[in-house]
Amino acid sequence: MRRTRWTKPAALAMGLALVAGACGEADETATDTTDGSTDATTDDTDDTAQTEGGEGAVDYKACEVTDTGGIDDWSFNQTAFEGLVAAGEELGTDYSDNVLESTSEADFTPNIDAHIENNCDMVVTVGFLLGDATAEAAEANPDTDFAIVDFAYDETIPNVRGLVFATEEAAFLAGYVAAAVSESGTVGMYGGQELPSVTAFMDGFEQGVEQYNTDTGEAVEAVGRNLFTGDFENQTNGRTTTEQLLDQGADVIMPVAGPVGLGSIEAIDAAGGADVATLIWVDSDGFESTDAGELMLTSVQKNMDVAVQEAVLAGADGTFEGGVSRGTLENGGVDIAPFHDFEDAVPEEVTTRLEELREEIIDGTITIELTG
Template sequence: MDDSGRLSLVTREGGRSMRHSRFRFVSLGVVSVLLLAACGGGGTSGSPAASCKTFKVGLVTDVGKLSDKSFNANAWKGVQDAQADSSLCVQAHFIESNQPTDYQKNIQTFVDQKYDMVVTVGFLLGDDTLAAAKANPGVKMAIVDFAYDSPPPNLVGLVFKEDQAGFLAGALAGLMTKSGTIAGVYGLKIPPVEKYRVGYENGAKYTNPSVKTLGIYQPPSGAKSFNDPDWGKARALDFFGQGADIVFGAGGNTGNGALLAAVQQNKQCVGVDVDQFVSYPDADPCLITSAEKHIAVAVKTAIADAVKAQWPSSGLLVFEAKNGGVGISAYHNFDGKISADIKAKIQDILKKLADGSLQTGYTAS
């Protein structure tokens, strides 16, 4: 319990020092190249690194590609983290997908190249990952943020308790609001979004029982579902008009629109899924934190489980406060404006969520 709290904290700092870790990785690469060169040049039989067996991991992105600073980027970071852990002996590559019909081909490319494990990102790859896992029982597969009813034994879905992340963010919002009203602009009413909302609103009420919560789901809007920043912005502005001073944007670009509204109106905002301070710098001025799925943690965990033969039989790895799989991001610009008292309260909530003594109040409908 204390452990999990610390874990989350570390990850938060990890978010802040992402650039550093990438640096480290690059220099590691340079070192290994030098080592290899030295070996080749010297002609001596210096056995490289450890004696463990290389475990090859391939990552297939969705069409958002690695530059999304979001799911794909974080999944790749998880792979890199695994690679950096020398005890795992992971060797990793990625393929960025250009289009949906490439998913199957790209997974297959890793299979053909005798990779031990393939990580795929997002529900868009759901069907193709399942098919590939069935066709290649010898290859471990993990898919980020997706779950199957009864997957083959070599396939796991990495899922998150969004309600816990939302609860933490809501708790902070409840403590930070001055007007006593907080708001949320959400994407379509689908389970993960609902979980965020319920968690967020209950979290706020937990720390501030008198808080008023406003919120709206985006109605199904075809191509504009999760992708209507104008709509999101307009709704956020409505809520500000109704007295809200913090808005939670949880719905892709629709939610991002809400964040922009907060920047414009000098209000505070809460990001979603990943540390949006990194993935969506436009929102930096208003962002007090993000309700975060620690995708890197999840991916690294799945890889480690595969290497260490701790592969789950349930076909599911659930990431929650207990295993450091969800949390809230660093406070960044607001670090100095958030009192130590509030920070301590958040830590306490995280601890309680982790040990199960606190429930978010979400029940699947």
């Protein structure tokens, strides 16, 4: 296992609040579509990395275990880590040393155990794949709070809050705008590992394209729904997969693969840049979080930073409860990012329709079918 210090935490958007849903049993296991609440605890990774706070700092230690992408993935793990750091800043302490990065699934349990041994009050685990390791640790350590991103349990574990997100809702909007601006009539997508938290993006994107075709009578094709690289680390896989989509004529591509998506940037740059294709990033606003803003049509944002921050603050003030917290379009837990450099490329009638679709998703007029 690897211990890393993050030195440049990005600014956290503080205006969002997730709806804390039922703290009893969740409706589904390991999905992005259940409701509940969160909790957090802080811990340093070794005796030399003690949480330091000034006068008035809260005596609460929150720590984090990442998935295999690492906290510099410009996406999933990084966004969650920013929430941990922001919570520490609000509490008057520094949590930036309290993270263990997993290089493989074999690291999950040892990393969690290391935080518990170092007296973390809360352990935040990041990713669907940590579900089993988190449950085992939580049941063995009932006095420690846990929050897990992208996982909800069938039966509530009293000291675990699942942080899940209806990413399919925002991805539906992204698919609609992708279809609207495509000049080739083909848009693409691919995933890392085939997990429910990945396929939800792809389901929403594909159905957004279908909605555009229904509205306009066009026949934009969405390709890549069953295309997966099998990992979240290998950028070469992202590049070759993107090249496949470009060869099929896709001129807007959404990688749902964490750092693997950086390979998509390489592929599009090599093919001619934004004149050939644009990207829809996921988890964070890729215009802000990557060095390829000129390629970013928009992003499907999953505001994990806010969810993690709220969980940690609940733990610190003693209001933490197990259950599930679900981020949606309605409560601001998910959304699409601004169009930034492509604002003029999106027709006004499309932006108007996007707002109508947003309301139809929120009020239930539109339902998005999940296959994962």
